[in-house]
Amino acid sequence: MANVFVDCHCHISAREFVQDLDDVIQRTTQAGVKTLVAVTEDQREFDRVLQLQKSYGGLIAPCFGVHPLQSDEGPDKRSVKPQIGLDFTPWCAPSEQERDDQMKVFVQQLGVAKELNLPVNVHSRSAANVAISTMREQGITGALLHNFAGKLSVAFDGVKAGYFFSFPPAVCTNPQKVKLIKQLPLEHICLETDSPALGLNKHERNEPCNIALVCQYIAQIKGLSTETVQFVTTQNAQRLFTKISQL
Template identity: 35%
Template sequence: MIDVHAHITSRNFGAQAFQEVLQSAKESGVQHIISVSETVHDASDVLTLASQSNGMIWPSLGLHPVQYLDGDNTSERSVTKDDWDKFKPILEKAIKDRTIVCVGEIGLDFSRHIIQQNPNNMVNDESELRQMQCDIFREQVEMAVKANLPVNVHSRSAGHYALNVLYECGARLVNMHAFDGKASYTKKAVEQGFYFSIPPSIIRSPQKEILAKVIPMKCLLLESDSPALAPEKGMNNEPKYIKVAAQEIARIKNIPVEKVIAQTTMNAIRLFKDHHQACLE
């Protein structure tokens, strides 16, 4: 199995826990984990931990649409141009050096608490905040397309908006992580060859269950989004729990779990490994 979206950082998993998490994942059948960045503060940490994983972690860098005040990871706000100006050189270098397997986590987040009446935002205009997110998302997608790299996309409360940006940019190598949009939005995306990764929280999410039902196996992937989206609400998630997502997909589609594991692993290799072998050699 391959976990295509996780947040393996020192903040989320301390030094000792880091090795334990990797060992538990291996014992559960996880071969690789794609660890994504969110801010300028965790980018180097993602790369460092990946270098200490004996090839198990495939690193990804991207600027998330939700940022934090002073990097404290507690006070959320919408991303700004200043955030992007600081992050862009880091992403440019990673792409040039081929040290990442995809660009992510990038995307849009139009959640009410992020763009409406949020005292942490630099501006109070919702349309301006949306446009800023779209501009930063679009620029990162364009960089990925130019480099022939996949994108790992966040689209909370903004599913069809994010998909439209991807269509407009001509993106073809796409994973929509934990997509929370309507199942009807996925039809065109599937036709374009986009992938959708399913987290362990599917066992408590009717919306994710519908997604897994309507999206063909050729377009499904497994993700943990560790330490979020665990099988049980309130617990810390780990890559090992992607087996739960695989089992639930198997139940929903009435196929053997071995088939789900084999297909999603092949899908992940096709999307990520086959397009950037240089990073993984």
């Protein structure tokens, strides 16, 4: 398993991939990606992910949830229930009531994960401290904080709880993340692409095959070989998402 990747958070069911999905999948497997944790943004994608799993077999690991923001643009965009995390940015949750609504559903969904003995894949924009403290209060033992952008002290609280943190290719152009990545133990880091978003160029479609870029960047920051980062992050992903080995 030393020469494979696990993309712990991507949106392979997104409409941006519909036209050339077979080509995208081919590039993905050629890049050494063994598993795509296919995260949904709204319930309309659930069936699509299941169809992709049938088409591409063990490559696709379904991860169901609804993003705190609906995918609709314009005035119809609003906070939704349920969701896979918390988004306390002002344009998403401008009022205390909206933040409270998110919290209620977040706790409910954590309860579902505990009941099913499943890890959680969490969006925590501008809410890292609240997300981690809430998960610890709720007794969550398996969690991934995707595209983590919280403070180092908050991250260490997550490390103490046994949580993992993943970073997409966009981190390679964000010097603010260097200290965070350098200080986080590699044993608590996973790789993701969040494709089709968060690539090196925000104006270009990101793909799962770009996961090698973030692996190389983390290796550079930590002064390690890319092979070491690839091996350890894949082991981390398999420890967190235990069911992917059964796919």
